[in-house]
Amino acid sequence: MECDSVKLLAVRGSPFLIGLVLLGAPLRAAPTVIDGNLPPGVKSCAGCHADAAAQWRSSAHRFSSFNNPYYRISVEEFRSERGAAASKFCAGCHEPVLLASGAVDRPIAEASPEAQAGLVCLVCHSIDGLPDLSGNGGYHAHVSTVPLEPPGHGARLRPALLGDPKLCGSCHKVGLGPEITHDRWLRGQDDYDAWQASAAAGNGAGAVWRAPPSRCQDCHMPLEAALLGDAAAKNGKIRSHRFLGANAALPAARADADHLSRTRQFLEGAVSLDGFWGEAPGELLVVMRNRRVGHRFPGGTMDSNEVWLEAEAFDAAGAAIARSDAHPVRAQPVDGEGRPLERRDPQHTRGVAFDTSLSPADPQAVRFAVPADATRVVARLRYRKFSLAYAKRACAKVPRAERQRCEDVPVVEIAQVEVDRKEDAEPGWERLVDRGLALAASLADSASAAQPFLERARALAPARPEPLLGLARLYVRLGQTDEAVAMARAAARLAPEHPAAAFLEATALERAYRHAAARPAAERLLALLPEDRAALALVARVRGVVGDATGALAAADRLISIDPELEDGLYQRTLALADLGRAAEADVARARYLDHRVATEIDLALREKWRSHRSPDAPDESIPLHVHTLKRLP
Numbered sequence: 173m174e175c176d177s178v179k180l181l182a183v184r185g186s187p188f189l190i191g192l193v194l195l196g197a198p199l200r201a202a203p204t205v206i207d208g209n210l211p212p213g214v215k216s217c218a219g220c221h222a223d224a225a226a227q228w229r230s231s232a233h234r235f236s237s238f239n240n241p242y243y244r245i246s247v248e249e250f251r252s253e254r255g256a257a258a259s260k261f262c263a264g265c266h267e268p269v270l271l272a273s274g275a276v277d278r279p280i281a282e283a284s285p286e287a288q289a290g291l292v293c294l295v296c297h298s299i300d301g302l303p304d305l306s307g308n309g310g311y312h313a314h315v316s317t318v319p320l321e322p323p324g325h326g327a328r329l330r331p332a333l334l335g336d337p338k339l340c341g342s343c344h345k346v347g348l349g350p351e352i353t354h355d356r357w358l359r360g361q362d363d364y365d366a367w368q369a370s371a372a373a374g375n376g377a378g379a380v381w382r383a384p385p386s387r388c389q390d391c392h393m394p395l396e397a398a399l400l401g402d403a404a405a406k407n408g409k410i411r412s413h414r415f416l417g418a419n420a421a422l423p424a425a426r427a428d429a430d431h432l433s434r435t436r437q438f439l440e441g442a443v444s445l446d447g448f449w450g451e452a453p454g455e456l457l458v459v460m461r462n463r464r465v466g467h468r469f470p471g472g473t474m475d476s477n478e479v480w481l482e483a484e485a486f487d488a489a490g491a492a493i494a495r496s497d498a499h500p501v502r503a504q505p506v507d508g509e510g511r512p513l514e515r516r517d518p519q520h521t522r523g524v525a526f527d528t529s530l531s532p533a534d535p536q537a538v539r540f541a542v543p544a545d546a547t548r549v550v551a552r553l554r555y556r557k558f559s560l561a562y563a564k565r566a567c568a569k570v571p572r573a574e575r576q577r578c579e580d581v582p583v584v585e586i587a588q589v590e591v592d593r594k595e596d597a598e599p600g601w602e603r604l605v606d607r608g609l610a611l612a613a614s615l616a617d618s619a620s621a622a623q624p625f626l627e628r629a630r631a632l633a634p635a636r637p638e639p640l641l642g643l644a645r646l647y648v649r650l651g652q653t654d655e656a657v658a659m660a661r662a663a664a665r666l667a668p669e670h671p672a673a674a675f676l677e678a679t680a681l682e683r684a685y686r687h688a689a690a691r692p693a694a695e696r697l698l699a700l701l702p703e704d705r706a707a708l709a710l711v712a713r714v715r716g717v718v719g720d721a722t723g724a725l726a727a728a729d730r731l732i733s734i735d736p737e738l739e740d741g742l743y744q745r746t747l748a749l750a751d752l753g754r755a756a757e758a759d760v761a762r763a764r765y766l767d768h769r770v771a772t773e774i775d776l777a778l779r780e781k782w783r784s785h786r787s788p789d790a791p792d793e794s795i796p797l798h799v800h801t802l803k804r805l806p
């Protein structure tokens with residue numbers, strides 16, 4: 173049986189972009205049609221893959237296009253400002269079907285099947301190559317009919333890339349070029365590199381805590397029981413096509429209670445909270461730690477997500493007496509005037525005012541000042557996918573009956589912690605390490621507050637490397653090279669394979685300009701983690717300074733093959749080429765470096781402008797460990 177009715181046609185979009193059009197009538201062989209309301213192409217698969225299709229049908233991938241009001245408002249603004257053709261950029265990720273048919277270039281019939289199709293099965297199931305790892309919808313989709321008999325069926329629909337996070341990276345990594353910003357190049361949302369750089373991908377050279385690695389597919393496509401009898405089920409299970417994430421807005425708007433409750437469950441506990449009374453009276457330290465997120469938290473778009481930590485204080489009688497303002501946990505992109513972006517308008521981004529997002533491995537502390545008569549404090553980490561103002565604008569065109577649901581974006585509580593005034597038992601060593609690591613990340617002049625906690629953890633758990641690694645990191649931060657090296661080596665004796673031991677030793681020495689001494693630890697680290705960007709960057713620098721320009725170039729080239737736009741890689745490549753006397757190539761490399769340099773001075777100037785728009789009594793989120801003061805309730 174040949175599936176000649178599912179035909180694909182490749183069309184070139186932007187230089188790196190190949191999209192798809194789906195032609196033809198639904199498959200005649202489909203035994204059970206579960207849903208007549210599926211876009212072209214999907215119907216052909218749904219007959220035999222009822223579970224995959226039903227799951228996909230409630231996923232954000234199904235609503236990636238003009239069938240999604242939260243997206244539509246933003247892409248319409250972009251199209252009206254920059255022209256329809258420019259929105260090919262968005263289309264490679266959001267509406268590949270429209271891109272492939274060429275319809276994006278023209279006014280779009282928003283109700284047409286193509287504009288409502290979303291990210292259909294055959295896009296992911298045809299991607300067999302990437303020109304490089306710069307994302308931006310740069311994928312090559314293989315175009316051929318779909319045989320229905322094994323082994324041809326599986327061979328056609330499971331290209332090697334399907335199980336690889338690089339597949340996801342082709343769309344989950346955004347670079348905003350000058351053609352979009354009409355200004356400098358900027359990194360957009362990028363969960364791929366955040367994952368690749370972390371212990372979740374088996375990398376994360378500096379991570380003190382390490383969990384077993386997992387792919388995007390493991391977390392976002394876990395095995396799920398195939399209750400509808402999917403033809404591809406193995407042991408009754410298939411990889412879930414719900415692609416659960418943080419988007420509670422879409423299922424709420426569509427009144428899809430099942431997907432909404434699954435999204436809540438996916439989010440709950442993804443980050444944990446812990447609380448400690450500080451040294452100063454009334455000071456409360458809340459420590460967040462990433463538990464189940466394989467990249468920075470929050471992932472995805474950060475300008476429109478609202479994620480925040482808040483605290484409320486109670487008196488002995490149990491009455492609420494004071495409340496904090498919200499500590500945002502996210503990055504804040506701003507426009508050229510330093511104003512926060514509020515309309516999901518990437519074309520106006522000029523820089524980032526602050527980034528309080530949580531790293532995949534390191535705990536982060538937030539300070540609260542609590543009234544003296546408070547006996548109990550409750551802190552909560554909450555998530556609203558879109559701000560209410562954004563949702564109101566986005567939902568204005570939604571039919572009246574559904575508008576309220578679309579506007580009322582649910583708030584999901586990710587974690588909660590209750591801290592009593594009376595001291596409880598001494599925290600275990602793990603909590604002490606978390607507290608120490610979180611404090612060590614603050615400004616250098618207050619980082620030393622971390623020391624007693626890390627020392628106590630070391631005394632409680634003498635066989636564990638983590639307290640020693642925490643101390644090594646603290647000493648690196650304080651510029652105490654010999655102490656840092658001693659701690660890192662002591663940790664290496666306990667756990668020779670722990671990458672952070674080699675990383676911290678090499679970093680301490682390199683920062684003290686002791687490059688020759690740093691080299692053995694740096695090379696040891698690279699042998700442990702050959703794909704780690706921090707390891708490669710360190711090795712490139714150390715090799716370069718000790719005169720091994722060939723070795724430095726090799727490391728820089730590896731860095732660029734992992735992330736072609738990585739500033740550090742481009743810079744090290746420029747230096748190595750110059751050292752090797754390859755001046756012309758060095759000039760090309762330098763130009764590329766300058767194009768992708770993170771211009772700190774521009775970000776600092778934008779931050780100053782951003783500060784002028786803030787209310788003067790709000791804490792400055794760009795300063796680590798600033799204090800949020802709880803205000804008395806009337």
Ligand code: HEC
Nearest residue numbers: 199201216217220293297320321322325326329330403404
């Ligand atoms: C007539 C029934 C039928 C249709 C229609 C069909 N499939 Fe399948 N598919 C199967 C069967 C049976 C298997 C398991 C055996 C195999 O791998 O070939 C399978 C397996 C798969 C696999 C797993 C392959 C592997 O190697 O593990 C993928 C992916 C897949 N199908 C995707 C699709 C997509 C996408 C469509 C729509 C374009 C589609 N199928 C249409 C019957 C079908």
Ligand code: HEC
Nearest residue numbers: 217221224225228233291292293296334335389404410411
């Ligand atoms: C966003 C990309 C994407 C889309 C869209 C997508 N799939 Fe998949 N699909 C995958 C990936 C990735 C895997 C394999 C996951 C793995 O093995 O780790 C997969 C696996 C499968 C399998 C094999 C089952 C299994 O347990 O491995 C079937 C069948 C399948 N998909 C069918 C479909 C159908 C039908 C649709 C449309 C309704 C669809 N897919 C849409 C990415 C996608």
Ligand code: HEC
Nearest residue numbers: 232235236243265266339340343388392415416417418419
């Ligand atoms: C062709 C582009 C493309 C590919 C390939 C792709 N995605 Fe997506 N993904 C999108 C777009 C676009 C959205 C946003 C849809 C929307 O909300 O408008 C999205 C949304 C998501 C979300 C958010 C879901 C939610 O409910 O919050 C997750 C999680 C996700 N994708 C995971 C993956 C994983 C894992 C892979 C690889 C197996 C993958 N994606 C491959 C384009 C893609």
Ligand code: HEC
Nearest residue numbers: 340344364367387388391417418419465466469470471472
């Ligand atoms: C260890 C598990 C894990 C891995 C691995 C992982 N994620 Fe996630 N991801 C999560 C969790 C949990 C969330 C929800 C919390 C958040 O938004 O950060 C999430 C959120 C997201 C979101 C945001 C959804 C939204 O609505 O804002 C996207 C997009 C996403 N992940 C894509 C990816 C991609 C792409 C990869 C691989 C490069 C990946 N994830 C790897 C666990 C994981």
Ligand code: HEC
Nearest residue numbers: 242243246247250261262265308309343345346472473516
């Ligand atoms: C490289 C792929 C890619 C490109 C290019 C891209 N996006 Fe996205 N976009 C995504 C992904 C992936 C998400 C989902 C992230 C999440 O769930 O947090 C997303 C989310 C969004 C959202 C949030 C609302 C929603 O539906 O989840 C808006 C709005 C949006 N994109 C607008 C645009 C516009 C407008 C453009 C073009 C100017 C564009 N995007 C270009 C990948 C892309």
